[in-house]
Structures are given as C-alpha cells and as structure tokens.
Amino acid sequence: MPASERYDAIVVGAGLSGLYQLYRLRELGLRTRVIEAADGVGGTWYWNRYPGARCDVQSMSYSYSFSPDLEREWTWTEKYPTQPEILRYINHVAARFDLWPDITFGTRVISTHYDDATGRWTVRTDTAGEFSAQFLIMATGCLSAPKLPEIPGLERYGGRTHQTANWGNDEVRFDGLRVGVIGTGSSGIQSIPIIADQAADLAVFQRTPNFSMPAGNRPLSADEVADMKANYRDWRALQRTSRAGIPGPESMEFAVAAAPEERTAKFQAAWDRGELTALIGTYIDILIDPVANEAAAEFVRDKIRATVHDPEVAETLCPRTFPVGTKRMCLDSGYYQTYNRPNVHLVDLRKTPLVEFTTTGIRTTQTEYELDAIVFATGFDAMTGALTAINVQGRNGLDLASQWSGGPRNYLGLAMAGFPNLFTITGPLSPSVLSNMVVSIEQHVDFIADCIVYMGEHGYDVIEATQNAQDDWVQHVADVGSFTLFPKAESWYTGANVPGKPRVFMPYIGGVGEFRLKCDAVAAIWYEGFTMTRADQTVIA
Numbered sequence: 413m414p415a416s417e418r419y420d421a422i423v424v425g426a427g428l429s430g431l432y433q434l435y436r437l438r439e440l441g442l443r444t445r446v447i448e449a450a451d452g453v454g455g456t457w458y459w460n461r462y463p464g465a466r467c468d469v470q471s472m473s474y475s476y477s478f479s480p481d482l483e484r485e486w487t488w489t490e491k492y493p494t495q496p497e498i499l500r501y502i503n504h505v506a507a508r509f510d511l512w513p514d515i516t517f518g519t520r521v522i523s524t525h526y527d528d529a530t531g532r533w534t535v536r537t538d539t540a541g542e543f544s545a546q547f548l549i550m551a552t553g554c555l556s557a558p559k560l561p562e563i564p565g566l567e568r569y570g571g572r573t574h575q576t577a578n579w580g581n582d583e584v585r586f587d588g589l590r591v592g593v594i595g596t597g598s599s600g601i602q603s604i605p606i607i608a609d610q611a612a613d614l615a616v617f618q619r620t621p622n623f624s625m626p627a628g629n630r631p632l633s634a635d636e637v638a639d640m641k642a643n644y645r646d647w648r649a650l651q652r653t654s655r656a657g658i659p660g661p662e663s664m665e666f667a668v669a670a671a672p673e674e675r676t677a678k679f680q681a682a683w684d685r686g687e688l689t690a691l692i693g694t695y696i697d698i699l700i701d702p703v704a705n706e707a708a709a710e711f712v713r714d715k716i717r718a719t720v721h722d723p724e725v726a727e728t729l730c731p732r733t734f735p736v737g738t739k740r741m742c743l744d745s746g747y748y749q750t751y752n753r754p755n756v757h758l759v760d761l762r763k764t765p766l767v768e769f770t771t772t773g774i775r776t777t778q779t780e781y782e783l784d785a786i787v788f789a790t791g792f793d794a795m796t797g798a799l800t801a802i803n804v805q806g807r808n809g810l811d812l813a814s815q816w817s818g819g820p821r822n823y824l825g826l827a828m829a830g831f832p833n834l835f836t837i838t839g840p841l842s843p844s845v846l847s848n849m850v851v852s853i854e855q856h857v858d859f860i861a862d863c864i865v866y867m868g869e870h871g872y873d874v875i876e877a878t879q880n881a882q883d884d885w886v887q888h889v890a891d892v893g894s895f896t897l898f899p900k901a902e903s904w905y906t907g908a909n910v911p912g913k914p915r916v917f918m919p920y921i922g923g924v925g926e927f928r929l930k931c932d933a934v935a936a937i938w939y940e941g942f943t944m945t946r947a948d949q950t951v952i953a
C-alpha cells in the first residue's frame with residue numbers, strides 16, 4: 413500500500429458545499445483536496461439531469477453570496493433556473509476561482525478512520541488510494557444517495573431504465589415509446605409533463621400524491637436583474653436572518669381566527685406568487701394546527717379539481733395522507749394539466765400496489781403494463797444515506813453507522829462526539845433541507861472555516877463535540893419538531909421513505925436565522941459544546 417497523500421484537509425464532495433469549503437480553506441492557506449465520485453463539479457446539478465429539472469428557489473437567491481464580483485458578473489436568465497444553467501454557473505465558479513486542480517474526480521470515498529495517536533484521518537478511496545488529513549469535511553449532500561423502488565425483478569426487465577437522480581450525460585428522448593414513471597415527488601412532478609409531451613403513452617405510477625403549486629416560471633427582465641444586483645447586499649442580509657433563506661412576508665396571523673373568504677384570498681395571493689414557502693407562510697399556524705393546515709390543503713385540492721377534467725383522476729391526485737407542507741412542497745409547470753392528455757394514465761398504487769417487474773414491463777395487483785422505458789423518480793436515502801454509505805470510524809474505532817442506528821446524533825448538525833476534527837456540511841439536525849440550501853451551506857462552511865482559524869490562532873489541533881452538547885442538541889431538535897405537524901408525515905424528512913430506516917424527524921425546524929444566532933453564540937463563547945486539545949492532548953476548553 414503506497415503511503416497516504418498528506419493534506420491539512422480532505423473535503424468529500426464537489427457540489428455547492430464542497431466547492432465553497434475548498435475556496436475558504438485554500439484562502440486560509442490549508443493544503444486541501446476535494447474527492448468527488450462524479451466526473452465533474454455540481455453535485456445535485458451534475459447528477460439530476462432529467463427533463464424538466466430545475467431549482468424551485470429563485471435563481472438570484474439560489475446562488476453564492478460570498479463574492480460580490482461573482483454576483484455582478486453572472487446573469488441568471490429565468491426566475492427558476494434549469495439544471496443546465498445551474499451547472500454552467502457552478503462550472504463558472506470552479507473556473508473563476510481556479511478550484512479544479514485541487515479536486516480528484518471519478519473517485520469515491522469508501523472508508524475513513526481516525527487515528528488517536530496522530531490525530532489524523534485516513535481516507536480510503538475506490539480508485540485513488542489513500543489520503544491523510546487533520547480535518548475531514550463531509551460535503552456529501554443530503555439528497556445524493558438515490559434509491560430504487562423495493563420491488564423484485566428489475567434485473568429481468570428488458571426495456572430502457574432511467575433514474576432521475578443518476579440520469580447520465582446523453583440526451584434521452586421518449587418519442588413514440590410506452591413509458592412508465594414511478595414516483596410523484598418533485599422529480600416526478602417536474603419530469604412528467606415533459607415526458608408526456610414526447611411519449612406515445614405514459615403511465616404514472618403514484619403511491620402518494622403530493623401538493624404542488626404552479627411555479628409561474630418566466631424569463632427575468634433586465635430591469636429586475638439590475639435591481640437585484642444593485643441591492644444584493646441587503647437581500648443577502650435578509651436571506652441570512654429569514655426563516656428559510658427565502659425572504660418574504662412572515663405572517664403573525666392565525667388561519668383559524670380568519671374569516672373563510674379572507675383566508676381564501678390570502679391562499680390565492682400565495683398561489684399566484686409561485687413560491688415554495690408562500691402558501692405555508694400565509695398564517696403562523698399552518699404547520700402547527702391541523703385545522704389551519706386542512707384549510708390550506710383543501711385550497712390546493714380545489715385547485716386540482718378545477719384543473720383536472722376527470723373527477724376520479726382529480727381525486728386520486730388529491731393528497732390526503734399528510735398535512736400540507738410536511739412533505740416538501742413541489743413547484744410545477746403544467747403538472748396537473750398533464751392528466752388531461754389522452755396519452756397519460758394515472759395508476760393509483762394505493763389501490764393496486766406494484767408487485768414486480770416483468771421482462772416487458774411492470775405488474776400491479778391488477779394489471780400488467782407493457783413498457784418500452786421506465787423512469788425511476790423514487791427519491792433518496794436522504795440526509796444520512798451518503799454518510800452511512802461510507803465506513804466512518806472515529807475515536808477507538810467508533811462506527812458512525814452504529815452510532816446512528818437509532819437516528820442521527822450530532823451537535824448542531826455539524827460535528828459528532830467521538831469523531832474529532834470531522835465536520836458535516838448541511839448534516840442532519842441542521843435546518844438545511846428546510847431552507848434555500850445555498851444560504852445554509854455558506855453558513856455551515858463559514859462556521860467550519862472560522863472554527864479552524866480559531867484553533868490555529870490558539871494553538872489547538874483537535875476539536876470534538878462533547879457528548880452532553882450532542883445529547884442536548886438532539887433533544888432540542890426533537891422538541892422543536894414535535895411542536896409541528898412535520899413528524900406526522902411519511903416523508904424523507906422522517907426517514908419513512910426507506911424501509912427499515914429509523915423514524916426520526918431529521919431537520920432542525922428552528923429556521924436558518926435562529927440557527928445562525930445559535931452558531932454565532934457557540935463560537936462567541938469559545939466554541940461552547942466542543943472540547944479543543946493540543947496535539948500533546950492538553951484539554952483546553
């Protein structure tokens with residue numbers, strides 16, 4: 413085995429998190445290497461190339477804020493950018509800040525262990541040997557471990573298969589084909605209208621309908637781009653202190669106290685805004701009070717009924733098994749209208765569950781569907797999947813997957829007791845997935861970078877979350893979540909979409925503004941909740 417390549421820091425993943433982390437660490441003078449499984453930068457926006465893939469946070473908000481020059485020189489073209497446009501942007505960032513030379517592509521980290529004696533991490537990869545570093549930063553993504561449906565026989569199916577989360581680089585067309593799409597989350601909802609446009613026949617296999625609102629996507633005008641660019645600093649400040657990194661009106665009114673006509677008018681105004689958080693932000697009690705929630709849910713169901721011509725299909729598309737907003741809302745472009753096309757059929761898997769793949773298609777409990785191509789839009793082992801896929805061994809061989817067998821445990825979503833000098837960006841128990849993730853990513857990266865600066869300035873070599881701080885944080889996240897309706901949903905937020913995964917509501921619902929205040933306070937009081945030691949093991953804090 414060749415000697416490990418030595419670095420100050422290894423970053424795993426070259427998505428928006430890994431790239432900004434590399435930029436910050438290099439700026440600090442740390443010898444840093446990024447290891448990325450893909451052949452290019454972009455993470456989510458590298459892998460998810462399915463037709464219709466686009467962001468559902470507005471382009472000028474879903475972008476880095478760390479460089480005013482970058483903000484000035486890049487011009488977004490649409491309210492909601494397409495996957496190719498976001499990938500072009502990320503490639504531009506990598507080129508502009510000369511990040512490429514420090515990234516090893518096409519290489520997957522398979523295991524890593526911490527050596528107590530040296531205070532360093534050894535990182536083992538599939539194709540590029542071993543690396544050694546003082547700091548290990550996991551920028552592996554919350555939605556980067558795709559999952560397939562858990563039904564037998566896929567290996568015998570002879571048609572084409574595609575997975576939204578691993579689409580490949582070649583152009584895929586469905587002209588003249590009989591196509592099946594499994595899954596009606598955001599990825600399904602974005603791709604179905606476009607696949608329907610091409611396919612001779614499209615069968616949508618729906619297990620759980622979702623709440624979706626029209627995105628109202630449109631080109632950005634030169635004036636609004638110029639206006640945002642002129643006011644970017646103020647906007648960024650608002651993003652950082654807002655609840656979800658998406659500034660907008662934050663209501664203090666209660667839906668249950670409002671007159672029905674007034675409520676409907678507010679819901680309609682939110683609907684017309686075409687923004688992810690608009691509807692659930694109309695009243696303060698939508699995500700807390702089942703009665704308030706049901707009013708908003710019924711508003712969306714009425715929209716579905718008014719759009720879909722066949723009343724039976726409309727009812728099948730109406731979500732009823734979870735409160736609105738407790739699974740991620742979807743923004744669409746013509747999704748419900750797609751079911752008015754003669755070539756589109758909705759298959760209700762609640763009535764006729766999937767049984768198996770056959771050589772020529774899919775069998776449900778009722779029918780066998782002959783299909784030339786199947787698209788899997790079946791989601792991810794979210795938040796923990798990419799981390800537990802790596803064999804991570806901390807102090808004294810402590811195993812991450814076993815530590816998390818009952819659900820993720822960490823401090824601030826950023827660090828774990830027993831895993832010194834290991835940080836996670838947008839880890840579970842942080843607010844990341846409930847926010848505009850670029851806002852969360854920048855905050856996490858800055859926290860980690862500032863912490864490393866602090867350690868250097870004070871002569872510390874090793875940092876580790878304390879068990880007490882971790883236990884308190886895990887409890888706090890659970891407590892805050894339990895005041896809301898979120899834990900009621902069978903969602904990827906709660907791990908319910910992966911058979912056998914522990915049911916824990918994993919995001920921190922306190923909001924990105926509150927979370928930032930908490931992190932700032934921790935840093936201000938000498939990184940409260942962490943211990944820091946010198947290489948000679950002297951405990952400092």
Ligand code: FAD
Pocket residue numbers: 424425426427428429430447448449450454455456457458460465466467468469474519520521522551552553554555556599798802837838847848849850853
């Ligand atoms: P990722 O972009 O997931 O990057 C992680 C990288 O780590 C990947 O490239 C992966 O290959 C690599 N990696 C993982 N494990 C290993 C390993 N063991 N070895 C080597 N490399 C590894 N968020 C929003 O805020 N707004 C949106 O509108 C939005 N839309 C989305 C649309 C889709 C289709 C998806 C899937 C997610 C969306 N998200 C959205 C969430 C999105 O994931 C984040 O916004 C953001 O892109 C995450 O960046 P990241 O760098 O943290 O993770």
Ligand code: NAP
Pocket residue numbers: 466467468469555560561562563576594595596597598599600602617618619620740742743761766789790791792904909
């Ligand atoms: P998802 O929301 O988890 O949806 C997966 C879909 O597949 C669900 O409808 C699920 O049904 C279905 N499914 C899974 N396993 C199945 C099985 N065995 N049989 C039948 N159906 C099965 O995944 P996603 O659509 O990829 O989205 C994940 C997240 O990525 C989103 O919530 C969002 O955060 C992000 N995203 C954002 C955008 C965007 O608009 N910007 C686009 C795509 C993704 P059940 O619900 O019954 O489990």
